[in-house]
Amino acid sequence: NITETADDMNVNIPSQRLANNAESCCEQHYSWAYNECISLTGGSPLVTGTGKWYVNHEKMICQMDCPKGGSVPDPKCGGLANTWKTLYESAATCCEQKLAWIPSATCEAKSGLTTLVGTSKWYVDWNLEKCVKDCASSSEANCGGLAERWDITYGSISECCQRISHIPQHDCTVE
Numbered sequence: 001n002i003t004e005t006a007d008d009m010n011v012n013i014p015s016q017r018l019a020n021n022a023e024s025c026c027e028q029h030y031s032w033a034y035n036e037c038i039s040l041t042g043g044s045p046l047v048t049g050t051g052k053w054y055v056n057h058e059k060m061i062c063q064m065d066c067p068k069g070g071s072v073p074d075p076k077c078g079g080l081a082n083t084w085k086t087l088y089e090s091a092a093t094c095c096e097q098k099l100a101w102i103p104s105a106t107c108e109a110k111s112g113l114t115t116l117v118g119t120s121k122w123y124v125d126w127n128l129e130k131c132v133k134d135c136a137s138s139s140e141a142n143c144g145g146l147a148e149r150w151d152i153t154y155g156s157i158s159e160c161c162q163r164i165s166h167i168p169q170h171d172c173t174v175e
Contacts, residue, residue, distance in 0.1 A: 033082050049080050052087035053111070055098035062094035062111040076112055103149045118146050121153035122160035129167055130174045131160035142173050 019025035026037035049066035056063050056078055063078025065087060081087060088094035095107035109116045118135035125132045125144045132144020134153055147153055154160040161172035 031083065036080060036082065038080075049077075050087055052081075052089060053091050053094040054078070054081045054085040054087055055094055057098075060099060060102065060110075061107065062088070062091045062098065064091075101149060103147065106146055116146060118143075119153060121147070121155060122157050123147045123151040123153045124160060124163050125174075128174065129164055131157055131164070131172050132174055144174065 019028060022038055022041040026034050026041065030037040049064070052065050053062045054065055055061075064074065064076045065081040065085075066074060066077040066079075068077055068079045076091075086098075088097060091108050091111040092104060095102065095104055095111065099107050105119070106116060116136045118133070121134050122131045123134055123144065124130070128144075130144075131142075131154075133140065133142045134145075134147040134151075135143040136146055137143060138145070152163070154163070157173060158169075161167070161169055164172055
């Protein structure tokens with residue numbers, strides 16, 4: 001754990017330092033977690049991160065490389081990325097490359113902490129053998145929840161119902 005190790009190295013006690021400053025200590029002893037080391041040892045406040053995106057597998061989202069906290073914390077910020085993290089220019093690219101099984105719109109919305117709304121297109125819910133709407137609110141008529149990445153969406157209910165042509169047209173949607 002870098003927190004315990006940084007404390008053990010006494011980087012915050014001037015008379016016991018093994019380096020002239022937090023930056024050189026972190027570079028020498030913790031290059032694998034440089035940004036976290038700087039943050040924990042009270043190093044340069046100029047460490048701002050790249051503003052690029054990296055995956056957080058635990059939360060299944062992409063987060064921005066920037067310091068957490070501050071006077072106006074950015075909810076997209078996941079903290080400074082460790083050096084081994086692959087960084088991406090956008091949340092969309094990060095989602096595409098690292099969380100490909102999650103629908104792009106869902107991953108991007110969760111990563112940017114925006115509200116998911118769906119496309120309002122139609123897709124087949126194969127468990128129900130009915131056409132349902134791609135939407136987030138179950139209170140919306142015919143809503144089946146957000147479509148998954150593998151669901152084929154259709155612009156109209158009739159297009160969707162053609163996909164399950166063995167079901168009569170008047171029975172192909174949920175009530």
